[in-house]
Every structure is written in structure tokens, then in C-alpha cells.
Amino acid sequence: xxxxxxxxxxxxxxxxxxxxxxxxxxxxxxxxxxxxxxxxxxxxxxxxxxxxxxxxxxxxxxxxxxxxxxxxxxxxxxxxxxxxxxxxxxxxxxxxxxxxxxxxxxxxxxxxxxxxxxxxxxxxxxxxxxxxxxxxxxxxxxxxxxxxxxxxxxxxxxxxxxxxxxxxxxxxxxxxxxxxxxxxxxxxxxxxxxxxxxxxxxxxxxxxxxxxxxxxxxxxxxxxxxxxxxxxxxxxxxxxxxxxxxxxxxx
Amino acid sequence: xxxxxxxxxxxxxxxxxxxxxxxxxxxxxxxxxxxxxxxxxxxxxxxxxxxxxxxxxxxxxxxxxxxxxxxxxxxxxxxxxxxxxxxxxxxxxxxxxxxxxxxxxxxxxxxxxxxxxxxxxxxxxxxxxxxxxxxxxxxxxxxxxxxxxxxxxxxxxxxxxxxxxxxxxxxxxxxxxxxxxxxxxxxxxxxxxxxxxxxxxxxxxxxxxxxxxxxxxxxxxxxxxxxxxxxxxxxxxxxxxxxxxxxxxxx
Numbered sequence: 071x072x073x074x075x076x077x078x079x080x081x082x083x084x085x086x087x088x089x090x091x092x093x094x095x096x097x098x099x100x101x102x103x104x105x106x107x108x109x110x111x112x113x114x115x116x117x118x119x120x121x122x123x124x125x126x127x128x129x130x131x132x133x134x135x136x137x138x139x140x141x142x143x144x145x146x147x148x149x150x151x152x153x154x155x156x157x158x159x160x161x162x163x164x165x166x167x168x169x170x171x172x173x174x175x176x177x178x179x180x181x182x183x184x185x186x187x188x189x190x191x192x193x194x195x196x197x198x199x200x201x202x203x204x205x206x207x208x209x210x211x212x213x214x215x216x217x218x219x220x221x222x223x224x225x226x227x228x229x230x231x232x233x234x235x236x237x238x239x240x241x242x243x244x245x246x247x248x249x250x251x252x253x254x255x256x257x258x259x260x261x262x263x264x265x266x267x268x269x270x271x272x273x274x275x276x277x278x279x280x281x282x283x284x285x286x287x288x289x290x291x292x293x294x295x296x297x298x299x300x301x302x303x304x305x306x307x308x309x310x311x312x313x314x315x316x317x318x319x320x321x
Numbered sequence: 322x323x324x325x326x327x328x329x330x331x332x333x334x335x336x337x338x339x340x341x342x343x344x345x346x347x348x349x350x351x352x353x354x355x356x357x358x359x360x361x362x363x364x365x366x367x368x369x370x371x372x373x374x375x376x377x378x379x380x381x382x383x384x385x386x387x388x389x390x391x392x393x394x395x396x397x398x399x400x401x402x403x404x405x406x407x408x409x410x411x412x413x414x415x416x417x418x419x420x421x422x423x424x425x426x427x428x429x430x431x432x433x434x435x436x437x438x439x440x441x442x443x444x445x446x447x448x449x450x451x452x453x454x455x456x457x458x459x460x461x462x463x464x465x466x467x468x469x470x471x472x473x474x475x476x477x478x479x480x481x482x483x484x485x486x487x488x489x490x491x492x493x494x495x496x497x498x499x500x501x502x503x504x505x506x507x508x509x510x511x512x513x514x515x516x517x518x519x520x521x522x523x524x525x526x527x528x529x530x531x532x533x534x535x536x537x538x539x540x541x542x543x544x545x546x547x548x549x550x551x552x553x554x555x556x557x558x559x560x561x562x563x564x565x566x567x568x569x570x571x572x
Contacts, residue, residue: 143544165416169551174543213545250568292425292561292568293394294464300420300554307558308567310543316559317501317543321572 071121072102073111073211075218081114083136088112088122090132098124098132110134115217117142142216146315149260150176152237153302154230156269157181157188162299164205167221171209173306174315177220178206179264181230185271195224227277230266231284237264240286241309243301244268244278248288251308260313260320267302322372323353324362324462326469332365334387339363339373341383349375349383361385366468368393393467397566400511401427403488404553405481407520408432408439413550418453418472422460424557425566428471429457430515432481436522446475478528481517482535488515491537492560494552495519495529499539502559511564511571518552 074094081088090098090112098104104124112120112134119142122134153175155166167178180202182189190198202221210218225233234240238261241254266286273281282288289305296304307316314320325345332339341349341363349355355375363371363385370393373385404426406417418429431453433440441449453472461469476484485491489512492505517537524532533539540556547555558567565571 169548169554172545172547172551173555174545213547215545250570252562252565252568252570252572290568292566294423294425294466296423296464297420300423303420303551303554304424304558304567307555308562311503311559311562314503315543316555317503317541319501319503321503 071109071111072098073113073214075115075207075211076112078114078116081112081120086136087125088120088134088136090134091130095130095132099127109137113142113216117145117216119143119216144214145216146174146176146310146313148313148315148320149309150262151306151309152177152179152262152264153306154179154181154264154266155298155302156183156267156273157186157190157224158269158298159187162297163202165299166302167202167205168209169303170306171206171215171219172213173303174215174310175219175306176262177222178202179222179225179230179233181225181227183227183268183277184274186269187271188269190224199223231280234264234281234284234286237262240264240266240281240284241289241305242266242273242278242281242286243291243305244273244288245290245295246275247278248290251289251291251305252312254287254289255309255312263309265302265305265309267298267305270298322360322362323349324364324465326366326458326462327363329365329367332363332371337387338376339371339385339387341385342381346381346383350378360388364393364467368396368467370394370467395465396467397425397427397561397564399564399566399571400560401513402557402560403428403430403513403515404557405430405432405515405517406549406553407434407518408437408441408475409520409549410438413548414453415456416550417553418456419460420554421557422457422466422470423464424554425466425561426470426557427513428473429453430473430476430481430484432476432478434478434519434528435525437520438522439520441475450474482531485515485532485535485537488513491515491517491532491535492540492556493517493524493529493532493537494542494556495524495539496541496546497526498529499541502540502542502556503563505538505540506560506563514560516553516556516560518549518556521549
């Protein structure tokens with residue numbers, strides 16, 4: 071069933087109604103071509119799902135009647151994993167955002183490092199960020215997330231390092247060394263984890279040392295080289311799995 | 322360092338030489354534009370890596386001198402995971418093959434199920450398979466695999482079910498039910514595992530029952546819906562991780 075995120079001011083629990091607005095209205099009317107009586111799910115992005123039935127399609131809003139309210143189930147309970155990808159080329163960033171959202175990422179911190187090929191400046195930066203946020207919103211709807219992960223503004227290397235202190239653990243992917251993921255995860259409990267992945271050319275030794283000095287755990291994922299867009303998804307999968315967020319109890 | 326796979330008949334350990342042939346010659350001469358003296362790695366696809374130095378670039382072969390021979394390190398030691406994706410649309414199959422190879426898949430069994438949208442017939446089937454095998458070969462080179470995973474011919478549903486008996490365990494991904502992955506993996510040791518993933522529309526209840534009757538374990542990966550191209554990579558990551566193949570000891 072199609073899922074849309076709504077703000078709390080669109081929900082009226084007293085009258086048992088929800089009003090859908092903006093681009094979702096176009097999607098309902100012109101893409102899905104739904105009718106009065108069709109069912110949807112609206113999520114408030116804060117833990118609640120509303121099963122609704124369309125009652126009106128005229129005008130600029132879609133009016134719905136709340137049929138049932140249930141807790142959202144798509145959010146990880148025990149941990150928050152933020153993915154920081156150093157901008158990969160082409161559509162690989164789209165891929166990381168889409169699949170990262172499916173795999174439960176809490177938010178995204180795109181950044182530039184020494185070997186980042188893609189250079190974004192001026193108006194392009196905000197345009198890109200808007201597009202990335204749209205990709206994440208659609209992926210959150212499709213994968214039944216309970217909230218829309220935020221894509222933070224593009225940051226530089228210093229900015230990224232400065233954010234390390236906000237997390238319980240920082241995992242810095244470096245193919246030339248570091249500890250196995252399994253050991254790093256069992257040493258600490260769940261909480262907030264930042265996963266930092268380099269661009270196609272990887273990180274320099276100096277960047278890795280700087281990350282280590284700033285408190286990051288250097289992690290490697292085995293003998294095979296993972297591409298810039300594969301590594302964050304492998305890490306997200308394994309971390310979620312370890313803490314019971316891919317179905318089942320924590321390992 | 323660039324990696325190429327060679328057959329045993331291209332390797333002469335007596336004279337300490339290797340002859341690179343066919344499309345790789347074009348890649349060395351015209352894409353990478355290497356010269357005499359440049360270094361490469363040749364893998365025999367059977368456990369050995371040869372560090373070589375180019376000695377001759379004339380003609381249809383590239384001649385190399387063996388500098389050192391070491392064991393390949395890119396192959397999983399404890400288990401073999403075969404990925405069976407029901408043909409997804411567009412370039413999603415390419416993603417599954419490429420990233421599946423990076424993540425250590427042993428081989429690929431593409432198949433059609435009831436809800437598969439893509440229909441391949443006649444000459445298109447063999448053309449596609451050639452293309453898929455090329456993608457896997459390039460990914461195996463780039464990710465430093467010790468062998469090139471095979472892409473089997475496209476099979477139908479009955480054909481796939483008939484292959485279940487070849488594996489120690491079959492994991493059948495079904496988003497509407499099944500056991501958590503962690504429980505299914507700890508019940509059995511490593512060995513040969515077949516991971517079966519549906520197309521965009523998923524599997525029908527009947528297909529799932531048929532798979533279960535044929536001996537498959539029905540697995541689910543938690544509350545979030547994973548796309549057809551995401552699920553195999555998440556499963557591969559978690560299975561490899563559990564058995565110590567993403568770096569580190571088995572969990």
C-alpha cells in the first residue's frame with residue numbers, strides 16, 4: 071500500500087482526518103490515479119502509521135479518513151547508523167542514499183576528501199542536496215520507514231572530523247588496515263554509529279591517521295576490495311544484523 | 322595494480338613467463354597504455370596470484386615475466402554462497418552481479434518466476450549471459466577475487482527448484498514471513514548456501530510453499546522492505562560476516 075509522510079499539522083485526531091498536500095497530491099491524482107475509497111498509509115515521521123481512506127480529491131489537497139492508527143515498525147530500535155560517504159561519481163550517490171535508506175540509515179553526511187573527484191560548488195550544492203533528499207524520501211516511503219532520514223549539507227574534511235564527537239562510535243573504512251568489523255562492534259554496545267567511507271580512490275594514509283587521532287575506529291571488511299558505493303551498504307547490513315535490526319535478536 | 326585472470330596454459334612456470342591473450346591485450350595496450358617494465362597481477366583462478374612484469378607488447382599477446390607467486394586471498398574460505406536472483410528490470414541485474422562479485426558470491430543462478438517482468442528469449446538469452454559474465458569478470462578483477470564466479474544459463478522456476486538439492490542450505494527471501502536470518506545461519510554450519518531472491522513484485526504464496534516443500538528455509542530480513550537488487554547484497558554481506566569472510570573470525 072502506498073505510503074506518504076505527513077507533518078503533525080496535517081493530522082487531526084479529533085475529527086479523525088488527514089490532509090495530504092503538495093507533491094504527494096500530484097502523485098496520488100496523476101501517477102497512481104487513486105479514487106475516493108482507496109486506501110493509503112500516512113506516517114507522521116515520529117512513530118505512528120495511519121491507515122486512511124481517501125474521502126476527497128478536489129482542489130489542492132487530498133482529504134482522508136483515519137481508519138486505524140498503529141506504531142511504525144520500520145525504524146531500528148537499538149541503534150542509529152549515520153552514513154558519511156565521500157562523494158562518489160555519477161549516480162552512485164543516488165544508489166547509496168536509496169539503498170542506505172532501505173537498510174535503515176538514520177541520516178547521511180556527504181563530504182569531500184582529498185581524492186573526491188566530484189566537485190560541487192555554488193547553487194549546484196543546494197540543488198544536489200534537494201535531489202538527494204527527494205531520493206531518500208521516496209526510498210523511505212517505499213521501504214516503509216517510520217521517518218525520513220535527513221541528508222545534511224555537503225561538508226568538507228574538517229567539518230566531518232568535527233562531527234566525530236557527536237557519535238558513540240565512528241567506523242572509518244580503510245582497505246589497507248584496521249580491525250575486523252566484528253571485533254569493533256562487540257567491543258561497544260549499540261548507540262549512535264557514524265560510518266565513514268572514502269571516494270573511489272579511497273583515503274590517504276594521512277587522512278586515516280587524522281581520523282584515528284580524532285577517535286575513529288579504523289575498520290576493514292576483508293580481503294575483497296569493495297567499491298565506494300558498496301562498502302557503506304555492506305557495513306550498514308552487517309551492523310544492523312549484529313544488533314538485531316535485520317529481523318531477530320541481537321547476535 | 323591491475324589484475325587479469327589467465328588459464329593454466331598461459332602460465333609457464335619452467336621459463337617463469339605468462340602470456341596474456343584476447344581482450345585483456347587490448348585493455349593493456351589501448352586502455353591502460355602500459356609499457357615494458359610495468360607491473361600486473363595475473364590470477365590463475367585456482368588459488369594462485371602471479372606478480373608479473375611486462376617484457377613484450379608486440380603482436381597479439383602480452384608477454385610477462387613472473388616476479389613472485391603468492392596465494393590468492395580474495396576467496397571465501399569457509400563457505401560458498403550462490404545468488405539466485407529472479408530477473409530484475411533494467412540495469413539492476415548488472416548491479417547484483419557486480420556487487421555480488423565484490424561481496425564474494427561463488428556463482429549466480431538467474432531465473433524467472435511468476436512475477437518476473439523481464440522476458441528473455443532466443444538469441445537475447447545467450448547475449449545477455451555473455452554480457453553478465455563480462456560484468457562478473459571485470460568485478461572479479463577489480464575486487465581482487467581469486468576466481469571468476471560463473472553466471473549459469475537463465476533457468477525457469479522448475480529448473481531452480483531442481484537445484485535446491487545441490488546445496489547444504491537454501492535461503493528463500495520472503496517479506497511476508499519466515500525466520501530471522503540469524504537463527505537460520507546458526508542452526509547450520511557453513512558450507513554451500515543458495516540465496517533465492519524474487520523480482521520486484523516478490524514471490525507468490527504458492528511459490529514460497531513450493532520452495533519450502535523442496536527444502537528451502539524461508540528467511541526475512543526485518544521490517545523494512547528491501548528492493549529486488551538490495552536483498553541479495555544484504556544477505557551476502559550478513560552471511561559472509563557471520564562466517565568470518567568479511568574480515569575476522571566467525572561470529
